[in-house]
Amino acid sequence: MTAQIFSERLKALRAQMDTHNIDGWIIGREDMYQGEEVPASDERLAYISGFTGSAGTAIVFTDHAALFSDGRYSLQMEKQTDAAAWSCHTMPDIDIGSWLKTQTLTGRTIGVDARLITLSAFDKLSAVMRESGLSLKAMAFNPIDMIWQDRPIAEVTPARTMANDIAGETIDSKLDRLADSLTDFGCDAVLLSRTDAVNWLANIRGHDLACTPVKLAFALYHRENGLIILADRQPMLPVLNEHMAVVPLEQLDELLEPIAGCDFMVDPASLPKAVHQVISDSGVNIVTAPCPVTKIKAQKNPVELDGFRKAHQIDGIVMAEFLCWLDHADVTQMRESALADKLLSMRATHPDFISPSFETIAGSGANGAIVHYRAVAGQDSLIQNNSLFLLDSGAHYRFGTTDITRTILIGDADAEMRRAFTAVLRGHIALARAHVPVGTTGMQLDTIARTPIWSAGLDYAHGTGHGVGHVLSVHEGPASISKRGSLSVSAGMVLSNEPGYYKTGSWGIRIENLIAVKAASTAGFIEFETLTMTPIDRRLIDKTMLSEAEIAWVDIYHQWVLSQIGADVSPPCQAWLINACAPL
Structure with missing residues (x-):
C-alpha cells in the first residue's frame, strides 16, 4: 500500500x-x-x-x-x-x-x-x-x-476435542489440579483470561487463528460450581460434555451475582480492563495473581512430550526433503515467499498437519538481518547468491508443535559469514550441553548461550529462547531464556534454543532447535533433550573455532538426526542427508 x-x-x-x-x-x-x-x-x-x-x-x-x-x-x-x-x-x-x-x-x-x-x-x-x-x-x-470500512469479518469455526490419548490428562484431573491451586491462594473461583490456558484446561482446540489452533474464549471456574466456558455457544457444541457449560461473555455479570462475596482470582496481566470493570461491579472479593494454569501446562506430561518427539520426526523428514530440493534448485531465480510457500505445501501433505505454527520468516541477504522479517509476495526479494538465507518456520501437527530456524548458504561464503555462524553455533551448543542446578533461571541460561558469541565480539537483540505450547501458542510462558528471564526452568518444559547474529544490510544468522528440560542423572540438576531433527549447514562451520567437545556435539547430533529420519526420506534425499550429516 x-x-x-x-x-x-x-x-x-x-x-x-x-x-x-x-x-x-x-x-x-x-x-x-x-x-x-x-x-x-x-x-x-x-x-x-x-x-x-x-x-x-x-x-x-x-x-x-x-x-x-x-x-x-x-x-x-x-x-x-x-x-x-x-x-x-x-x-x-x-x-x-x-x-x-x-x-x-x-x-x-x-x-x-x-x-x-x-x-x-x-x-x-x-x-x-x-x-x-x-x-x-x-x-x-x-x-x-x-x-475501517473494509474490516474483515471473523469466520465462525467450531471447536474440537483434544483426545485424552494426545492430551495425556483428563479434564477431571486438570480441574482437580486447578482447584488445588485455588485452595493454595485461598480463592473460591477464577476468571481465566488466557485463551491457551482455557483450551488446555478443557482439552479443546479450534481454528479461530491462522497459526494458533485455539478457540478464542475465556472461562469461569468455581471449585463447587465447575467450569463455564465464556464464548458463543454454537461453535462450542461439538465439544460440550458433562465437565463444562457454555455461556456468552456478555452474561458474565449474571454468573457472578450468585457468588458475590467469594474470593475471586484474576490475572491482571491478561484480563481486559473492560472485563475487570464487570467483575469489580459484581461484589466478589478480587484477588490478583498470575494465571494458575500457565505454570501447570508449561510442564508437559510424558504423553505430550512423546507427541512433541513424533511431530519433530515428521517435521525433520519434511525439512530434509526441502533442504535437499533447495540444494539442487536454481533458487536465485526464485523469491523468498515462493520458498516459504514450497515448505508449507510440503508440510501440509502430511495427514496429521494442522497449520503452520507461525508465519514463516524467509529472509535472504539483508532481509535475513530483519529478525522477524515476513516475505510478502510482490514485495519480497529474489534469493541472493553468495549470501545467507535465514528460514524460521514451524508447524502444528495433531500431537505436537515444531519451531526451527536454519541458516542456509546460497553460493559461496566469505570468512566473516563463517566466523559469525560458528560463533552462533558455539552459543547454541553451549546451551544444548548445559548441565545446571534445579532453579536455574532463564537469565542465567541466556548468559551461557551468549558467552561464546560475546567472545567473538558479537551479540543479538532478541531472547535466546521461549516456551512452546503443546499444539497451542508457539510462544508460551511463563519461563523464557532471555536477559529478562527471571523465572527458573523446570523438567517438562519445552523451550527454544535460538541464538543469532545480524549484520544490518547484509545477512542474518540464527540456529534454532527445540529442547525439552529433563532431570539430569546428577541429583538436583537439569539438562536438555534436543527435539529438532534437521542438519546444521556444515558448509558454514569453521572447524578451527570449535573445541573437541563442540565438534563431538555436532557429529553426535548429525548422526542422531540421520538415525531418526534417514530411513524415511526419499532415495535422492537420503544421499543428500548422509552428506549433510557427515562428521566434521
Whole structure:
C-alpha cells in the first residue's frame, strides 16, 4: 500500500478523535484475548501504520504519531512506516514514558479501547501518562473500527476435542489440579483470561487463528460450581460434555451475582480492563495473581512430550526433503515467499498437519538481518547468491508443535559469514550441553548461550529462547531464556534454543532447535533433550573455532538426526542427508 493510503487513514482517525474530544489514541497489536496472534479483524496497528510485527504500540496525536516495538523489529518498523508521518522507537532504548517526556503534551487526554488493554497494562500506562501531565481514559469504543470500512469479518469455526490419548490428562484431573491451586491462594473461583490456558484446561482446540489452533474464549471456574466456558455457544457444541457449560461473555455479570462475596482470582496481566470493570461491579472479593494454569501446562506430561518427539520426526523428514530440493534448485531465480510457500505445501501433505505454527520468516541477504522479517509476495526479494538465507518456520501437527530456524548458504561464503555462524553455533551448543542446578533461571541460561558469541565480539537483540505450547501458542510462558528471564526452568518444559547474529544490510544468522528440560542423572540438576531433527549447514562451520567437545556435539547430533529420519526420506534425499550429516 502507498504512503498516501496510510496518510488518509491517519487523517480519518484524527477526525474521529476530534469528534470524541480525545487528544491522542493508543493502538496496540492485540485483541481482547491478548495472544501473540490476532484475527485479521483485530490488526488495527497494521491497518493504521503499515507495521505488521507481532508486538508494538502506537500513539497517535493530532499532529504527530509514534511507534514503539522491541529490538526484533527495529529495521522492520522503519521499513514499513512512512517516515514523514511516524517516528519509530526501539524499546527499551526509548520507551513510551521517556519519549513522552520529550514532548510538550501537558493537559491532554489520551484514549484507549478498554477491551484491548489489560488491567496491569492500563495501570502502568496511566502512571506513565501522569508523569508527563497526561491522563489516560479507558473508552468503550474504538475510533479505528469506525473508519475501517473494509474490516474483515471473523469466520465462525467450531471447536474440537483434544483426545485424552494426545492430551495425556483428563479434564477431571486438570480441574482437580486447578482447584488445588485455588485452595493454595485461598480463592473460591477464577476468571481465566488466557485463551491457551482455557483450551488446555478443557482439552479443546479450534481454528479461530491462522497459526494458533485455539478457540478464542475465556472461562469461569468455581471449585463447587465447575467450569463455564465464556464464548458463543454454537461453535462450542461439538465439544460440550458433562465437565463444562457454555455461556456468552456478555452474561458474565449474571454468573457472578450468585457468588458475590467469594474470593475471586484474576490475572491482571491478561484480563481486559473492560472485563475487570464487570467483575469489580459484581461484589466478589478480587484477588490478583498470575494465571494458575500457565505454570501447570508449561510442564508437559510424558504423553505430550512423546507427541512433541513424533511431530519433530515428521517435521525433520519434511525439512530434509526441502533442504535437499533447495540444494539442487536454481533458487536465485526464485523469491523468498515462493520458498516459504514450497515448505508449507510440503508440510501440509502430511495427514496429521494442522497449520503452520507461525508465519514463516524467509529472509535472504539483508532481509535475513530483519529478525522477524515476513516475505510478502510482490514485495519480497529474489534469493541472493553468495549470501545467507535465514528460514524460521514451524508447524502444528495433531500431537505436537515444531519451531526451527536454519541458516542456509546460497553460493559461496566469505570468512566473516563463517566466523559469525560458528560463533552462533558455539552459543547454541553451549546451551544444548548445559548441565545446571534445579532453579536455574532463564537469565542465567541466556548468559551461557551468549558467552561464546560475546567472545567473538558479537551479540543479538532478541531472547535466546521461549516456551512452546503443546499444539497451542508457539510462544508460551511463563519461563523464557532471555536477559529478562527471571523465572527458573523446570523438567517438562519445552523451550527454544535460538541464538543469532545480524549484520544490518547484509545477512542474518540464527540456529534454532527445540529442547525439552529433563532431570539430569546428577541429583538436583537439569539438562536438555534436543527435539529438532534437521542438519546444521556444515558448509558454514569453521572447524578451527570449535573445541573437541563442540565438534563431538555436532557429529553426535548429525548422526542422531540421520538415525531418526534417514530411513524415511526419499532415495535422492537420503544421499543428500548422509552428506549433510557427515562428521566434521
